[in-house]
Amino acid sequence: MSRQRAALVTGSSRGIGAAIAVRLAADGARVLVNYRTNREAAGEVVARITTDGGQAVAVQADVADADQLRSLFDAAEEHFGRLDVLVSNAGIACRVPIGQATDEDFDTVFATNTRATFLALREAANRLADGGRIIVISSGATVRSAPGRGLYAASKAAGEQMVRAAARELGPRRITVNSVLPGATRTDMLTENREEYAARTTLGRLGEPGDIADVVAFLASDAGRWITGQAILADGGLF
DSSP states (O other): OOTTOEEEETTOSSHHHHHHHHHHHHTTOEEEEEESSOHHHHHHHHHHHHHTTOOEEEEEOOTTSHHHHHHHHHHHHHHHSOOOEEEEOOOOOOOOOGGGOOHHHHHHHHIIIIIHHHHHHHHHHHHSOTTOEEEEEOOGGGTSOOTTOHHHHHHHHHHHHHHHHHHHHHGGGTOEEEEEEEOSBSSTTOOSOHHHHHHHSTTSSOBOHHHHHHHHHHHHSGGGTTOOSOEEEESTTOO
16 A cells, blocks of 8 residues: 555544554555544554554544534545545444334434444545545444344444445446455454354454454555455354
């Protein structure tokens, strides 16, 4: 990846997002690290990048708010002069049976997992440089249903449909648009059944944030130029 490229990674103060930010910076990208509340954690990600000789800046924003999301793109252009890569990673978990889910459950999970993806795709469609890359972090939950995961899976699946449409729309500008579907990954969102998931995964372990970051880095690189409109499972064989 050229050192002149600039990347925005939403929800990148911890977990998969942090690993993606660090990995893209290692490949030479200048990275805008986004956080909603944990300023200290975002600062630690920036410090890791700059200590290794990279360039990064942390910017606070709630990506489910259109004005705040827009401010992230403004910040990227202000700091880096352009934006080449968007990784829409911010998301929240939801584990509640459909019959017990409240209106608030629905509104909360769709605001962060679906509305934020829409807002990010819309902004990127109008502001990303030609030849850019858009990667949306979805979930393997969209491939196989499970009790209590209906709202979460639906909120992520909606993003995958927008990805497919955006890939067609932005293809003439050589912008690729893909989604990556992690399986069971060792993050704060995976709080239960870790041993069970590891046993069910073909490769015999939980995924690590770095496993997902490597897939994203490939899609963001020149090597990923011929892949677009895809939902790529990165699950170690879980699904």
